[in-house]
Amino acid sequence: WRNPKCNGKLPPGSLGFPVIGETIQFFTPHSLYDIPPFIRKRMDRYGPLFLTSLVGQKVVVSTDPEINYAIFQQENKSFVIWYTESFLEIIGQKSMMSYHGNLHKYLRNLILHLVGPENLRANLLHELDQTTRRHLHSWTTLGTVDVKEGVSQNLRGNFKAFMDGLISFPLNIPGTAFHACIQGRKRAVKVIKDVYRERKASKMRGNDFIDDLIEEVEKEETILNEAIAVDLVFLILFASHETTSQAMTLLAKYIFDHPQVLAELRKEHEAILRSREKEKSEMITWEEYKSMTFTHMVINETVRLANIVPGIFRKVVNDVNIKGYTIPAGWSIMVVPSVIHLNHDKYENPLAFNPWRWEGKELHAGSKTFMAFGGGVRLCVGADFAKLQMAIFVHHLVTKYSWSVIEGGDVVRKPGLIFPNGLHIQIAEMNN
Numbered sequence: 233w234r235n236p237k238c239n240g241k242l243p244p245g246s247l248g249f250p251v252i253g254e255t256i257q258f259f260t261p262h263s264l265y266d267i268p269p270f271i272r273k274r275m276d277r278y279g280p281l282f283l284t285s286l287v288g289q290k291v292v293v294s295t296d297p298e299i300n301y302a303i304f305q306q307e308n309k310s311f312v313i314w315y316t317e318s319f320l321e322i323i324g325q326k327s328m329m330s331y332h333g334n335l336h337k338y339l340r341n342l343i344l345h346l347v348g349p350e351n352l353r354a355n356l357l358h359e360l361d362q363t364t365r366r367h368l369h370s371w372t373t374l375g376t377v378d379v380k381e382g383v384s385q386n387l388r389g390n391f392k393a394f395m396d397g398l399i400s401f402p403l404n405i406p407g408t409a410f411h412a413c414i415q416g417r418k419r420a421v422k423v424i425k426d427v428y429r430e431r432k433a434s435k436m437r438g439n440d441f442i443d444d445l446i447e448e449v450e451k452e453e454t455i456l457n458e459a460i461a462v463d464l465v466f467l468i469l470f471a472s473h474e475t476t477s478q479a480m481t482l483l484a485k486y487i488f489d490h491p492q493v494l495a496e497l498r499k500e501h502e503a504i505l506r507s508r509e510k511e512k513s514e515m516i517t518w519e520e521y522k523s524m525t526f527t528h529m530v531i532n533e534t535v536r537l538a539n540i541v542p543g544i545f546r547k548v549v550n551d552v553n554i555k556g557y558t559i560p561a562g563w564s565i566m567v568v569p570s571v572i573h574l575n576h577d578k579y580e581n582p583l584a585f586n587p588w589r590w591e592g593k594e595l596h597a598g599s600k601t602f603m604a605f606g607g608g609v610r611l612c613v614g615a616d617f618a619k620l621q622m623a624i625f626v627h628h629l630v631t632k633y634s635w636s637v638i639e640g641g642d643v644v645r646k647p648g649l650i651f652p653n654g655l656h657i658q659i660a661e662m663n664n
């Protein structure tokens with residue numbers, strides 16, 4: 233345990249105790265506004281590349297922007313996507329995360345039919361617009377609303393505690409986070425399977441994503457079958473659920489806490505409303521969405537500070553040499569976005585919420601200094617969908633409503649984001 237095999241020099245660090253490694257230290261709760269102390273302490277002691285052991289797996293942690301970028305670019309060469317055993321059991325052994333190369337590309341393209349720019353523009357923009365209007369309006373009738381619960385969707389109960397179980401020991405024993413997740417997965421998969429089978433049997437097509445999948449499964453030369461299709465739907469629900477609701481809750485909190493940002497947002501969205509009045513249209517258009525530059529800056533700033541995905545994992549395929557060290561095949565490597573996003577050299581006053589820092593910068597892609605949505609061929613396929621959802625939420629919130637925060641708003645990391653006492657608000661329609 234103390235002297236793992238390596239055909240070269242391992243990065244510095246400690247594997248901690250056998251099996252448990254340094255897992256407990258990794259999960260120690262800490263403040264939203266800091267690089268995880270687990271990472272910071274080891275960076276100070278060992279430098280930007282160090283080894284550790286988490287949930288039984290030997291891991292090298294990379295905090296170096298150049299190395300992180302190279303890792304994303306080397307997908308399917310020296311590195312392949314990797315998740316813990318617990319993660320795969322929860323999202324499904326047949327999910328897209330288990331596939332590489334062409335198979336991954338094929339499944340990714342299926343998802344893009346749903347959440348890629350074309351469908352966003354043609355269909356989802358209007359659906360999201362209507363749903364958001366309805367939701368926000370219903371909040372005015374509810375007294376107090378917890379934003380996090382309010383922006384979540386129907387399958388909420390099944391996804392509860394998912395984040396806790398993702399990086400955990402796969403011990404399927406009642407009382408563990410992993411067990412709760414597996415139960416949630418079972419219930420959610422049953423719902424999806426029932427819908428899939430009903431739809432298939434009835435031959436009544438609703439012309440949505442499930443129908444696309446059924447059609448694809450029925451083609452003669454296809455690798456898609458029911459099990460892969462069901463895991464694909466599950467993955468989309470899972471990948472979008474916690475991430476988007478966390479991002480939107482934090483977005484709302486930042487807007488509530490920063491009157492200058494709110495004023496600038498109102499300016500942008502009221503200008504859109506004024507020109508819409510001239511056009512005599514009601515719904516948000518794609519062109520309007522694209523013109524929301526300040527809103528996109530606010531969204532980028534929110535996800536930079538949120539660091540919703542605290543670690544991005546890859547498996548080392550062949551021994552790799554990095555900066556004089558060797559990482560043996562079979563080990564994992566973890567990229568930690570927060571170290572880059574909260575770095576003084578990359579972002580001035582990095583802990584401040586300052587959307588103006590994005591002025592004139594690229595807003596829509598991953599880069600060496602912005603990896604909230606990952607990078608390379610595994611870049612988040614739902615990023616455009618998430619941003620659209622947030623922009624529409626902002627549009628209606630700032631132009632139609634006033635609010636007061638009743639309680640909550642604390643945020644901690646474990647290292648995933650947690651809102652221990654929610655963010656409870658009261659909202660009302662503005663008179664004018």
Ligand code: HEM
Nearest residue numbers: 347471472475476479540541604605606610612613614618
């Ligand atoms: C603010 C919201 C979101 C954040 C911060 C986020 C973040 C990420 C990150 C960091 C990755 C890369 C993981 C890796 O490289 O291993 C990723 C991948 C992925 N995301 Fe998102 N995501 C968000 C919303 C969504 C939504 C709304 C969907 C679905 C509609 C989605 C679906 C996916 C899928 C399917 C992948 C895997 C892509 C692949 O392996 O090719 N995400 N996301």
